[in-house]
Amino acid sequence: xxxxxxxxxxxxxxxxxLVLWEAVPRFGLLPxxxxxxxxxxxxxxxxDRSIYGAxxxxxxxxxxxxxxxxxxxxxxxxxxxxxxxxxxxxxLPVFSSLYAVPIVILYPIFTAWFGIGSESKIAFAGVYGFFxxxxxxxxxxxxxxxxxLLAARSMGATLPQMIARVIIPASIPTVLAGLRLGGALTIxxxxxxxxxxxxxxxxxxxxxxxxxxxxxxxxxxxxxVLALSVVFDIIVRAVERRTLVWQTAGRRTAxxxxxxxxxxxxx
Amino acid sequence: xxxxxxxxPGREQSQGAAVEVRGLGHIYAxxxxxxxxxxxxxxxxxxxxxxxxxGPSGCGKTSLLMMLAGLxxxxxxxxxxxxxxxxxxxxxxxxxxFQEASLYPWLTAVENVEFPLVLKNAPRDERRARAEAMLxxxxxxxxxxRYPHELSGGMKQRVSIARGLVQDPPVLLMDEPxxxxxxxxxxxxxxxxxxxxxxxxxxxxFITHSLTEAVYLADEVIVMSARPGRIxxxxxxxxxxxxxxxxxxxxxxxxxxxxxxxxIRDVP
Numbered sequence: 001x002x003x004x005x006x007x008x009x010x011x012x013x014x015x016x017x018l019v020l021w022e023a024v025p026r027f028g029l030l031p032x033x034x035x036x037x038x039x040x041x042x043x044x045x046x047x048d049r050s051i052y053g054a055x056x057x058x059x060x061x062x063x064x065x066x067x068x069x070x071x072x073x074x075x076x077x078x079x080x081x082x083x084x085x086x087x088x089x090x091x092l093p094v095f096s097s098l099y100a101v102p103i104v105i106l107y108p109i110f111t112a113w114f115g116i117g118s119e120s121k122i123a124f125a126g127v128y129g130f131f132x133x134x135x136x137x138x139x140x141x142x143x144x145x146x147x148x149l150l151a152a153r154s155m156g157a158t159l160p161q162m163i164a165r166v167i168i169p170a171s172i173p174t175v176l177a178g179l180r181l182g183g184a185l186t187i188x189x190x191x192x193x194x195x196x197x198x199x200x201x202x203x204x205x206x207x208x209x210x211x212x213x214x215x216x217x218x219x220x221x222x223x224x225v226l227a228l229s230v231v232f233d234i235i236v237r238a239v240e241r242r243t244l245v246w247q248t249a250g251r252r253t254a255x256x257x258x259x260x261x262x263x264x265x266x267x
Numbered sequence: 268x269x270x271x272x273x274x275x276p277g278r279e280q281s282q283g284a285a286v287e288v289r290g291l292g293h294i295y296a297x298x299x300x301x302x303x304x305x306x307x308x309x310x311x312x313x314x315x316x317x318x319x320x321x322g323p324s325g326c327g328k329t330s331l332l333m334m335l336a337g338l339x340x341x342x343x344x345x346x347x348x349x350x351x352x353x354x355x356x357x358x359x360x361x362x363x364x365f366q367e368a369s370l371y372p373w374l375t376a377v378e379n380v381e382f383p384l385v386l387k388n389a390p391r392d393e394r395r396a397r398a399e400a401m402l403x404x405x406x407x408x409x410x411x412x413r414y415p416h417e418l419s420g421g422m423k424q425r426v427s428i429a430r431g432l433v434q435d436p437p438v439l440l441m442d443e444p445x446x447x448x449x450x451x452x453x454x455x456x457x458x459x460x461x462x463x464x465x466x467x468x469x470x471x472x473f474i475t476h477s478l479t480e481a482v483y484l485a486d487e488v489i490v491m492s493a494r495p496g497r498i499x500x501x502x503x504x505x506x507x508x509x510x511x512x513x514x515x516x517x518x519x520x521x522x523x524x525x526x527x528x529x530x531i532r533d534v535p
Contacts, residue, residue, distance in 0.1 A: 151369040155383040169373045246373045
């Protein structure tokens with residue numbers, strides 16, 4: 001008998017959890033108020049699909065705008081902080097410490113400034129997602145191999161060429177890692193702020209249904225948020241695979257040493 | 268020099284010095300004030316010559332090479348490359364091959380080789396053809412589509428050499444290009460470099476720590492002293508060309524190697 005692949009095991013575990021989700025409340029091991037059965041949750045999700053759909057659209061809109069802000073401002077600030085030594089010494093310690101602050105305590109202030117509509121969620125989630133994007137962009141630019149820049153200069157590269165052809169491609173892997181983290185934090189930021197003070201969005205549905213003890217609808221909202229995060233992750237991975245093809249391209253071919261001797265023998 | 272004329276007939280036409288260094292000195296600002304790095308360097312490299320510079324670590328040989336490449340500015344003295352001063356890097360006059368890891372990992376081998384031509388906005392077909400020709404010259408035809416991490420250390424350095432030569436500069440500067448390679452690959456690459464050199468009639472200035480490599484490759488070995496770097500000795504290597512591995516076992520080779528070693532060893 002052969003060992004099942006990790007992939008199969010992972011899928012089995014996932015399937016097992018879903019079965020448990022259905023079975024545990026059905027057999028009365030946990031009250032349905034704590035965990036409603038999976039089928040019941042899916043049923044209310046289907047029943048209220050127009051409500052959930054509308055809420056999802058609001059959340060998606062907020063996430064999209066917040067991500068644009070977090071990524072745009074984050075990459076720009078990160079590039080300046082990472083690329084200019086004076087800015088780095090001045091600002092990097094400040095930003096690094098700010099990153100450790102639980103920014104959620106600022107959310108009440110954001111609602112005071114921007115109201116309880118989408119604006120406050122966008123502002124909050126934008127700030128929340130900004131830090132990892134900015135910090136990893138700065139790190140990505142700061143840690144570029146000096147040799148790459150020296151070689152580019154020896155080949156006569158101008159500063160704009162250096163930025164476009166060396167600095168940007170060299171920092172893409174680190175920046176992408178930051179975008180992934182920042183994007184995930186943006187989703188969290190939007191949902192959390194919707195849960196705190198809001199009148200629409202998926203997070204609002206969670207809070208609202210929890211207060212009226214409607215567990216299936218709470219779990220239905222949770223499923224939607226889960227799906228949102230998973231889809232986001234799949235998209236980011238696909239982007240990474242496409243952009244970073246040079247990091248993985250060779251894994252499928254034989255080792256270079258295997259091909260080398262044939263060449264060297266022609267010397 | 269008749270053996271060189273034999274190998275590449277074009278070389279005898281190129282007259283004068285490819286590299287001319289006069290009264291070069293360099294001082295850099297260290298932690299405890301000004302540190303003299305190079306002093307009184309006079310160096311003439313005739314066109315088509317293979318010159319190897321050896322010296323203890325920190326003797327400023329890499330600094331010297333950077334100045335020849337226009338990557339660093341000397342404190343005093345003049346440098347002429349191909350008859351003109353070199354204030355900024357000029358890949359059409361000087362190609363540079365670095366020790367290792369200077370290929371861009373996000374570009375394939377052929378894209379790395381054509382990189383200097385991309386910077387000059389050369390037409391795509393033209394630069395691709397030129398890059399393929401260079402890969403062919405260094406024995407890597409068919410490997411153009413590989414990314415650097417798919418190539419062995421020796422193959423990467425072949426790509427680096429191809430990149431240095433792609434604009435057909437008269438001078439090729441090499442900063443310990445084979446230092447990171449294992450002994451066998453290093454020997455093969457040295458031999459390969461001589462073949463490429465004899466086919467292209469370039470002037471080569473080559474830095475190394477290996478005395479065997481220095482004597483094996485060079486027309487002339489320049490021995491430098493520790494800081495501040497000065498030229499201690501110029502050892503002409505009169506071994507016939509093409510060089511063979513068997514020459515390393517000869518007494519002449521051993522004596523030359525000994526002479527170079529003697530100079531370096533005496534450096535405090």
